[in-house]
Amino acid sequence: MPTRNGSATKKAKTEAVEVAAHAEKVAILDAGAQYGKVIDRRVRELNVECDLLPLDVEPEKLAPYKAIIISGGPQSVYGTDAPKYDDGIFETGKPIFGICYGMQLLNHHFGGKVEKKAKREDGQFPIEVKTECALFEGVPSRTEVLLTHGDSVSAVPNGFAEVAHSGDLIVGIADASRHLYGVQFHPEVDLSTDGKQMMKNFLFGVCGFSGSYTVVNREHMAIAEITQIVGPVKKVLVLVSGGVDSSVCAALLHKALGRERVIALHVDHGFMRLDESKKVCKALEAIGVDLHNLDATSDFAQAFTEINGRQEGPLDEQVSPEIKRKIIGDTFMRVTQKMCTDLGIHADDVYLAQGTLRPDLIESASKLVSGNAECIKTHHNDTQLVRVLRDAGRIIEPLKDYHKDEVRALGTELGLSEDLVWRQPFPGPGLAIRILCTDKPYAPAGREQVQAELEALTKELGHVDDFAVSLLPVQTVGVQGDGRSYAHLVAISCRKAAAKGGLALSPAQWAQLAEFAKAIPGRVHSVNRVCLLFGDAVSGLVDEITPTTLKQHVVHKLQLADDVVTETMKKHKLMRKLAQVPVVLLPVPFGIAGAHSIAIRTFITNDFMTGTPAIPGRQVPVEAVVEIVERLTSGEVAGLSRIAYDLTPKPPGTTEYE
Numbered sequence: 246m247p248t249r250n251g252s253a254t255k256k257a258k259t260e261a262v263e264v265a266a267h268a269e270k271v272a273i274l275d276a277g278a279q280y281g282k283v284i285d286r287r288v289r290e291l292n293v294e295c296d297l298l299p300l301d302v303e304p305e306k307l308a309p310y311k312a313i314i315i316s317g318g319p320q321s322v323y324g325t326d327a328p329k330y331d332d333g334i335f336e337t338g339k340p341i342f343g344i345c346y347g348m349q350l351l352n353h354h355f356g357g358k359v360e361k362k363a364k365r366e367d368g369q370f371p372i373e374v375k376t377e378c379a380l381f382e383g384v385p386s387r388t389e390v391l392l393t394h395g396d397s398v399s400a401v402p403n404g405f406a407e408v409a410h411s412g413d414l415i416v417g418i419a420d421a422s423r424h425l426y427g428v429q430f431h432p433e434v435d436l437s438t439d440g441k442q443m444m445k446n447f448l449f450g451v452c453g454f455s456g457s458y459t460v461v462n463r464e465h466m467a468i469a470e471i472t473q474i475v476g477p478v479k480k481v482l483v484l485v486s487g488g489v490d491s492s493v494c495a496a497l498l499h500k501a502l503g504r505e506r507v508i509a510l511h512v513d514h515g516f517m518r519l520d521e522s523k524k525v526c527k528a529l530e531a532i533g534v535d536l537h538n539l540d541a542t543s544d545f546a547q548a549f550t551e552i553n554g555r556q557e558g559p560l561d562e563q564v565s566p567e568i569k570r571k572i573i574g575d576t577f578m579r580v581t582q583k584m585c586t587d588l589g590i591h592a593d594d595v596y597l598a599q600g601t602l603r604p605d606l607i608e609s610a611s612k613l614v615s616g617n618a619e620c621i622k623t624h625h626n627d628t629q630l631v632r633v634l635r636d637a638g639r640i641i642e643p644l645k646d647y648h649k650d651e652v653r654a655l656g657t658e659l660g661l662s663e664d665l666v667w668r669q670p671f672p673g674p675g676l677a678i679r680i681l682c683t684d685k686p687y688a689p690a691g692r693e694q695v696q697a698e699l700e701a702l703t704k705e706l707g708h709v710d711d712f713a714v715s716l717l718p719v720q721t722v723g724v725q726g727d728g729r730s731y732a733h734l735v736a737i738s739c740r741k742a743a744a745k746g747g748l749a750l751s752p753a754q755w756a757q758l759a760e761f762a763k764a765i766p767g768r769v770h771s772v773n774r775v776c777l778l779f780g781d782a783v784s785g786l787v788d789e790i791t792p793t794t795l796k797q798h799v800v801h802k803l804q805l806a807d808d809v810v811t812e813t814m815k816k817h818k819l820m821r822k823l824a825q826v827p828v829v830l831l832p833v834p835f836g837i838a839g840a841h842s843i844a845i846r847t848f849i850t851n852d853f854m855t856g857t858p859a860i861p862g863r864q865v866p867v868e869a870v871v872e873i874v875e876r877l878t879s880g881e882v883a884g885l886s887r888i889a890y891d892l893t894p895k896p897p898g899t900t901e902y903e
């Protein structure tokens with residue numbers, strides 16, 4: 246569970262017998278950029294353990310580490326705001342690899358010169374490297390790297406050699422005798438083609454690490470930690486959503502403690518995917534976990550909660566996203582608390598396990614993810630029993646050293662099914678937030694003006710003969726600045742018969758369409774999301790809606806449509822390529838009484854903070870999209886009108902619609 250709970254964790258740790266320190270560790274000193282996290286991931290991917298420490302760490306604290314990496318950062322080494330550090334970090338005699346700002350700091354510290362250049366370099370550039378330098382062994386003499394810098398090294402210190410250049414700029418320095426290396430570029434990112442080889446060269450060639458921090462070894466370490474913290478008698482409670490993190494957590498606990506001592510609870514709130522709760526139970530039971538599955542569908546549908554002194558509910562009559570979330574969160578707490586009471590679980594006898602991952606802990610920027618998502622996680626963690634356990638410091642987080650892909654590798658190692666291990670992230674409230682509930686069209690004042698701006702933009706960009714644009718009568722959430730806000734959803738549809746309502750668009754036309762879709766929110770600010778609407782052209786404002794709430798038949802309609810999309814994605818082997826594919830029920834009937842429409846949001850991202858839609862013909866085969874649309878409009882799922890394909894990057898559109 247990603248909710249942070251530093252003090253409880255600390256307390257739990259003090260109760261634990263220290264797990265033997267791993268001698269082969271790298272310290273990554275964070276000079277203030279987001280890149281520290283990426284370096285952390287890269288080092289671990291190479292089976293070397295590492296910790297992220299602040300740049301101003303006291304040198305004595307570096308004693309347990311065999312080598313040091315200094316990360317990039319936004320400042321200038323000469324700036325008054327340059328991050329502080331202790332000179333002693335350079336006097337430990339350990340190998341040091343300075344990256345970007347880290348190289349400038351290394352150069353500056355040992356007496357070289359760093360200057361602001363007239364031109365910044367930002368992007369992928371070819372550089373020349375000296376292949377005789379240990380850092381570049383096995384790397385071609387010309388290679389592409391990611392550079393983002395305004396300052397540059399203009400003179401290297403005594404004892405250092407220039408080992409890489411971008412034009413006449415120095416982008417690599419080395420003092421092999423003291424094991425000191427620096428690069429101006431970012432070897433840790435994918436855009437640096439041979440970056441991984443360079444990281445390997447430093448870790449294995451220069452520092453002599455053995456690469457023993459493997460999934461299997463780490464599994465043993467995690468199991469040792471669990472058994473030491475929990476001791477020989479107590480049990481562990483784990484709430485299993487069916488997501489990767491909590492499932493792997495349950496599997497690991499089971500391996501560490503055995504079936505009798507792991508109390509795994511799953512709640513079917515009625516908004517899971519088609520038959521998903523059954524599949525989750527089957528997958529966990531297959532490896533021996535005793536999963537208690539509670540079907541609470543009607544409890545949730547009929548649930549009320551108090552908001553600002555008012556009773557709100559039942560859930561299946563609500564249209565407000567906030568009220569829906571609050572009822573679901575509160576009901577989840579109530580239901581799990583009751584389940585614990587019914588099972589006779591006493592706070593004194595158990596620990597609570599949470600599937601917190603390493604990025605959850607590293608990422609102080611997690612507030613950006615979404616205020617509401619935080620809210621539901623807090624709810625999940627906030628039952629009376631959980632509060633007692635937290636106050637007592639009896640929380641364990643066995644996955645806190647793992648990144649998501651490492652959790653997947655561990656899940657596979659533990660024998661979990663491929664389906665479960667590769668399950669895409671799914672929101673806690675499930676399909677409930679993928680059904681846009683409403684009792685009236687979204688028609689704020691000034692809507693005609695927005696429609697007119699859209700039409701003018703279509704004309705200006707030369708698309709008027711090919712595409713119609715239309716404001717739909719719903720709003721969806723998006724990212725604006727640091728916050729989230731609701732705004733208009735726009736549908737683009739095809740005018741030309743040859744396009745067959747969008748089904749016959751070529752990859753080149755899709756690419757052009759994606760550019761058009763991307764331009765719209767940039768120019769028409771009250772729009773945050775744009776879709777291609779398959780079928781006949783729709784121009785002008787759409788006013789008609791189908792009144793929609795979370796009634797069971799409505800949820801079931803989305804479950805069936807979602808299943809068609811998932812099946813097709815699996816068939817075309819797209820599940821691993823696309824980070825997430827929300828399938829959303831829109832309350833727009835497009836002339837068919839009582840019907841709904843479906844929006845498909847294919848989303849590609851590594852960090853979930855930003856992302857892009859998968860463009861048909863580029864990241865997803867056009868045939869896969871056509872297959873989905875044809876199946877969904879063939880009557881296979883009753884009561885569907887139109888299908889829309891979301892073409893919005895994040896920002897401005899969030900992954901989810903509400």
Ligand SMILES: Nc1ncnc2c1ncn2[C@@H]1O[C@H](COP(=O)(O)OP(=O)(O)OP(=O)(O)O)[C@@H](O)[C@H]1O
Nearest residue numbers: 246484485486488489490491510511512625672673
């Ligand atoms: N339906 C559910 N039944 C039982 N526990 C749940 C359920 N939904 C969420 N939880 C618990 O709340 C935690 C946080 O929920 P959230 O949906 O935010 O998960 P997550 O961070 O994506 O992790 P996961 O991969 O385990 O789903 C889960 O890890 C799980 O412990």
